[in-house]
Amino acid sequence: MEMGKVKVEEKVPLSSMTSFRTGGPARYFAAPSDREEAQEVIAASEKSHEPLLVLGNGTNILISDEGFSGVVLSTQNLNKITVEGEKIVCGAGTRLQTVIKTALEHSLAGMEFLAGVPGSAGGAVILNAGLKEEWISRVLEEVEVLGLADNQPQKIHKQDIDFKYRGSGLEKVLILSITLNLKKGDKKEIQAKIAENMKKRMESQPLEYPSAGSVFKNPPGMFAGQMxxxxxxxxxxxxxARVSEKHANFIVNAGGAKAEDIYRLIGFVREKVKKVYNVELETEIRIIGKFG
Ligand SMILES: Cc1cc2nc3c(=O)[nH]c(=O)nc-3n(C[C@H](O)[C@H](O)[C@H](O)COP(=O)(O)OP(=O)(O)OC[C@H]3O[C@@H](n4cnc5c(N)ncnc54)[C@H](O)[C@@H]3O)c2cc1C
Known part of the structure; x- marks a missing residue:
């Protein structure tokens, strides 16, 4: 496959690029480092009729053991970050933890609630990452995207994004960069909040095993983990694959799990919860490729 300047690799294993540490290879893999390169990748996949999968930091995704039969566009090299007054503009592949560290260095408050969340900035916007009451949509100003259908750049203001619990409604786009609107704060207070949130995570999450965080969305008024x-x-x-002893909404790779094991366990949990509560749990993680 021809992609101009962008290096394209074939049969690239994806397991090391997902936090479950499972999944087969990408048929084609490219990691553009700017908008023009991203446009080349999108154009090449369109021209060769290969499906395209955008991969951020792989922390909320389950890719099948067969892998992805198409082009995986990784955002890992879209990682430029700049600070302009109280705004941070960062490439979609920038890790949230880098954004939080940069905000702290500039005494900018507003991102502390995401301390310890391992995703990329772009992935966080797609999924409206956050906690019970605090979501990234609160501090977002706008995103710059490329339409996967027309390959055209566009800026979308947060008011035009349909944010909800664990969702943004943003479909068929590649987020290139995001702009965050933060507030000047007290560095020590920001640091203390980050430390407190990290401590809470260490206490409540099974971080000793590979996982993708919470597997299921909380149904309205209920908690999937408790159910x-x-x-x-x-x-x-x-x-x-195992349901975590520490946090029941986490499925962990307790050693040598196949993506298929995780997929079957997700199905088993859903069936059991449906029987007991008559509620269909919806997955928060994205499931990609062929299973079963
Ligand atoms: C230990 C652990 C704890 C976690 N805790 C939390 C938590 O407290 N709160 C929370 O909300 N989440 C949590 N998560 C889940 C995850 O970190 C977040 O949802 C994160 O925002 C996902 O980002 P990512 O880059 O890893 O996305 P990926 O897993 O790479 O992708 C997820 C989806 O987003 C799409 N996507 C990614 N980047 C882009 C882009 N630039 N443009 C278009 N589409 C894109 C992908 O195609 C895919 O459909 C946790 C995960 C782990 C492993």
Missing amino acids: IEKCGLKGYGIGG
């Missing part, structure tokens, strides 16, 4: 726990599923496993 799974009450079904007696903590510690239940299929192959190398």
